[in-house]
Every structure is written in C-alpha cells, then in structure tokens.
Amino acid sequence: MKRKLQSIISSLPTIIAFLIILIAWHLLTVTEKVPSYMLPSPKSVLEALYADIDLIYRHLNITLQEAFYGLGIGISLGFIMALFMDSCNVLYKAIYPVMIITQTIPTVAIAPILVLWMGFEMEPKIALVALTTFFPITVGLLDGYRSVDKDQINLMRSMGANRWKIFCHVKFPSALPYFFAGLKISVSYAVVGAVVSEWLGGFEGLGVYLTRVRKAYAYDRMFAVIIVIVVISLLLMGLVNIIRKLLMPWEKFAKNNE
Amino acid sequence: MSILKLQTKNLIKSFDGKVIIEDINIQLNKGEIVSLVGVSGSGKTTLFNILSGLIKPDAGQVFLDGNDITGNPGKVSYMLQKDLLLPHKKVIDNASLGLVVKGMSKKEARAKAGKYFTDFGLDGTQEKYPSQLSGGMRQRVAFLRTYLCADGVALLDEPFSALDTITKGQMHKWYIDIMSKIEMSTIFITHDIDEAILLSDRVYILGGNPGTIIKEIVIDKEKPRTEQFTLTNEFIEYKKQIKEILA
Numbered sequence: 001m002k003r004k005l006q007s008i009i010s011s012l013p014t015i016i017a018f019l020i021i022l023i024a025w026h027l028l029t030v031t032e033k034v035p036s037y038m039l040p041s042p043k044s045v046l047e048a049l050y051a052d053i054d055l056i057y058r059h060l061n062i063t064l065q066e067a068f069y070g071l072g073i074g075i076s077l078g079f080i081m082a083l084f085m086d087s088c089n090v091l092y093k094a095i096y097p098v099m100i101i102t103q104t105i106p107t108v109a110i111a112p113i114l115v116l117w118m119g120f121e122m123e124p125k126i127a128l129v130a131l132t133t134f135f136p137i138t139v140g141l142l143d144g145y146r147s148v149d150k151d152q153i154n155l156m157r158s159m160g161a162n163r164w165k166i167f168c169h170v171k172f173p174s175a176l177p178y179f180f181a182g183l184k185i186s187v188s189y190a191v192v193g194a195v196v197s198e199w200l201g202g203f204e205g206l207g208v209y210l211t212r213v214r215k216a217y218a219y220d221r222m223f224a225v226i227i228v229i230v231v232i233s234l235l236l237m238g239l240v241n242i243i244r245k246l247l248m249p250w251e252k253f254a255k256n257n258e
Numbered sequence: 259m260s261i262l263k264l265q266t267k268n269l270i271k272s273f274d275g276k277v278i279i280e281d282i283n284i285q286l287n288k289g290e291i292v293s294l295v296g297v298s299g300s301g302k303t304t305l306f307n308i309l310s311g312l313i314k315p316d317a318g319q320v321f322l323d324g325n326d327i328t329g330n331p332g333k334v335s336y337m338l339q340k341d342l343l344l345p346h347k348k349v350i351d352n353a354s355l356g357l358v359v360k361g362m363s364k365k366e367a368r369a370k371a372g373k374y375f376t377d378f379g380l381d382g383t384q385e386k387y388p389s390q391l392s393g394g395m396r397q398r399v400a401f402l403r404t405y406l407c408a409d410g411v412a413l414l415d416e417p418f419s420a421l422d423t424i425t426k427g428q429m430h431k432w433y434i435d436i437m438s439k440i441e442m443s444t445i446f447i448t449h450d451i452d453e454a455i456l457l458s459d460r461v462y463i464l465g466g467n468p469g470t471i472i473k474e475i476v477i478d479k480e481k482p483r484t485e486q487f488t489l490t491n492e493f494i495e496y497k498k499q500i501k502e503i504l505a
Binding site: 149151152154155156157158159160161165169170173174176248250253254 | 307310311312331332333334335336338340342344345346347355356358359360386387389390407
C-alpha cells in the first residue's frame with residue numbers, strides 16, 4: 001500500500017506535465033486562438049478516434065505485422081552481425097563503418113528505392129523496418145560483449161572453457177542489459193519505420209491511411225492515428241520491459257543493494 | 259612423508275625483450291600452503307598466469323602430479339582479489355561453474371557443490387544472487403568455486419586484500435578452519451607479510467627485476483593456528499627476517 005502511494009507520488013511530475021499539455025491544447029482550440037482546421041481540439045480527436053476505430057484497427061493490423069516481421073529479421077540480423085564482429089576484429093573494422101553509413105541514409109530516401117526494388121506489398125516495409133532496427137541491436141550486443149571483464153574471461157579459460165562456453169556462460173548474459181536497451185529503441189523504430197514506408201508507397205497500413213486523411217484535410221482523424229501510434233509504441237516498450245524483468249530476475253536484487 | 263604436487267622447473271618469461279621472471283623453481287607438496295611474497299614488479303602475476311596455463315613460459319616447465327601441464331589451462335584453478343562471480347547466476351551455480359564448464363550436468367554439479375555449503379559457512383545462500391551477499395561472503399563463494407574445480411591445487415592471488423581489516427581477520431579465521439576440513443594444496447600470492455606467515459607452511463620471497471626466488475623460509479608452527487600466533491615473538495622473528503630480505 002505504502003509502496004503504491006510512493007510510486008504514484010514519484011510519477012506525479014509526469015502526470016502533471018501531461019495534464020498541463022492537454023489543458024493548454026484544449027484551451028488553445030476552445031478559445032480559437034488556433035483555428036480548428038490547423039489544430040483540432042482534443043475532444044474532436046477523441047470523437048474521430050471513436051468513429052474510425054474499426055478502420056484504424058484494420059490498418060494497424062497490417063502495420064504491426066510489418067513491424068513485427070521486420071523487427072524479427074532485424075533482431076536475428078543483429079545477433080548474427082554482433083557475433084561475427086565480436087569474434088573477428090578484422091570483420092569489426094570492415095563492417096562497423098558500413099553499418100554507420102547505412103544509418104545515416106534518411107529513411108524517406110531509402111523507402112522509395114525499396115519500393116522500386118520490391119513492389120508495393122509488405123516486403124519493402126519489412127525490409128525498411130529490419131534495416132532501421134538491426135542497428136541498435138547490433139551495437140547494443142557488441143558493447144555488451146566487449147564490456148566483459150578480461151579477468152572473467154581468463155578465469156573461464158583457466159577452468160578449461162572454450163569460446164562457446166565462455167559465450168554462453170559469460171558473454172551473452174552480460175550483454176543482455178545492452179540488448180534490451182537496444183531493443184527498446186528498436187521497437188519504437190519498428191512502428192515508425194513501418195508507418196513511414198507505408199506513407200511513401202503502399203495500399204494498406206496506418207501510413208497509407210494517414211496520407212488519405214491528410215489529403216482530405218481531416219486533421220482530427222490524422223491526430224487520432226498519431227495517438228494510436230504513440231500508444232502502441234509505448235505499449236510495446238512496456239512489453240520489452242516486462243520481458244526484460246522476466247528474463248533477468250537478478251537485476252531486481254542488484255538495484256535493491258545500491 | 260610429503261608428496262610432491264606441483265613443481266616448476268627453470269621458468270623464464272620475457273615481454274618485449276624485458277625479462278620478467280627468471281629461473282623460477284618452486285615446489286608445492288600435497289596439502290601444503292605456500293606463499294609467494296614479493297615487491298611489486300617481481301612478476302607475481304606473470305608467474306601466476308604461467309602456473310594456471312593461461313600463458314606459456316619462454317622456457318621451463320610446470321608439472322602437476324608429475325605430468326607436464328605447461329601452457330595447458332584447466333588443471334590448476336585460481337582465485338583473484340575480485341570475486342568474479344557472475345551476477346546472473348545464483349550462488350549455487352556460481353560455486354559449481356567450474357564443474358559445469360568441465361562437462362558435468364547442472365544438476366549433478368549443484369548437488370556436489372551443495373554438500374560444501376555448510377562447511378564453508380554459506381548455508382542458506384544457495385538460491386540467492388551474488389549481489390545479495392556481502393564482500394566477505396562473496397569471497398567465500400569464489401573460494402568454494404576455486405576449490406571445486408581444482409584438481410587438488412589452487413592459486414590464490416591476494417584473495418583477501420580487497421576486504422576491510424575486520425572482515426579480513428574473520429576471513430583468515432574462516433580460511434584456517436576450512437583448510438583443516440578440506441584437502442587442498444595452495445599457492446598463496448600476497449604482499450601482506452603477516453598474512454603469509456599466519457597462513458603458510460613455507461614462504462617464497464620474490465625479488466624484482468627480473469623476478470627470481472631469493473629466499474625460502476619454512477614457518478615451523480603447528481596448524482591450525484590462531485590469531486594469537488601473530489602476537490608471539492616467534493611470529494615477529496619471522497616478520498623481521500622477511501622484511502630484512504625485502505628491504
């Protein structure tokens with residue numbers, strides 16, 4: 001009970017900040033300081049969300065599929081890349097700069113090219129999501145592998161452990177916190193990446209829907225979609241946190257000790 | 259009658275043309291505790307890595323039970339000042355890590371390690387994580403891990419030097435008690451002369467540049483010893499002798 005109260009108190013500043021933004025938004029639109037065709041009121045956005053919920057749900061389904069497949073590929077790719085780059089310094093030096101360059105190419109520039117190569121269906125969207133998500137995963141895992149104490153590895157060697165055993169017992173578990181930090185970023189990238197690539201060419205998905213309502217100047221409906229995207233991204237990040245807690249039960253104790 | 263457990267013959271190692279250790283000949287008998295005391299830069303760590311098989315000497319050999327184990331890790335276990343416990347493994351799994359690495363099943367390794375928890379004063383910590391233990395307790399777990407994966411020989415590199423004085427004193431008492439219960443031949447590296455005299459049967463003194471054994475001193479005192487020993491004239495005589503050599 002006391003704990004619950006404490007957690008409410010500690011999140012009070014966040015709640016107040018949100019309320020202030022919401023009230024300011026509301027006042028700006030109600031007093032018509034900003035005309036409603038430029039900024040729809042919170043109420044009209046909620047009404048639009050309620051009216052369009054079925055349509056949004058259908059498009060969301062597509063977007064989430066793209067995001068999940070892309071993320072899955074991104075994670076797998078990240079694991080493989082990190083493993084190779086960690087085991088061989090030459091590979092690390094060869095691949096790392098190339099990887100950085102792929103990340104500096106703007107998504108909006110690469111998405112149409114992917115559409116050109118792969119068509120208007122799901123494939124280019126999945127490819128784009130994979131491209132944007134694998135980077136935080138790879139970098140996270142690499143940092144994790146490299147963070148391991150040299151003495152720890154020597155100790156394992158002194159026990160007669162080979163590289164695989166060192167990886168399983170020491171390196172991989174040590175990299176888990178880094179992996180989850182990367183995954184948290186990747187999850188939000190995945191949704192945004194999918195939406196952006198739909199926006200730039202496709203038949204279905206929230207991105208396509210966004211372009212349609214924008215062209216109809218239905219900004220209240222556009223804001224409704226934005227809210228859905230935000231909420232979904234937050235939920236997914238929360239899910240990552242839950243998985244992290246389940247897979248890393250020892251973290252709880254480490255924090256208690258500090 | 260003492261049985262020879264570990265022996266080195268004329269170990270030499272240099273890095274970048276600089277000789278670090280030269281002509282190291284040491285012997286360790288079964289059940290014995292031998293200390294290596296030396297100034298910093300006397301190549302203690304290098305010698306340590308050679309004994310554990312992590313690096314190869316330029317010349318010379320290491321023998322365990324008469325077999326040449328030079329440059330062959332997995333035979334002699336060691337423990338450092340840092341406990342190196344894995345934060346993601348429970349205490350019981352940390353203690354049995356060496357057994358699992360050597361191919362034992364997790365269940366079997368846990369059962370074997372579990373038998374020692376009472377003797378090692380670790381009862382009730384099996385299912386905890388290392389971060390829940392104090393520094394002294396963590397070193398006990400590290401020591402149990404070292405003992406379990408040792409084929410009778412353990413190298414301890416300043417195992418208690420990161421602890422505060424009071425904990426260190428408690429650990430000495432604990433260590434003496436444990437060593438009377440288990441059989442382990444130990445090479446103990448330390449720069450703490452008191453610790454060396456209190457705990458060992460013999461003390462090798464390492465001189466620096468390059469590191470060589472300059473003196474061997476036998477601590478002729480019944481075991482198990484108590485802290486009282488450190489207050490006797492006998493003890494002070496040993497201490498004087500070692501300090502003079504190191505000066």
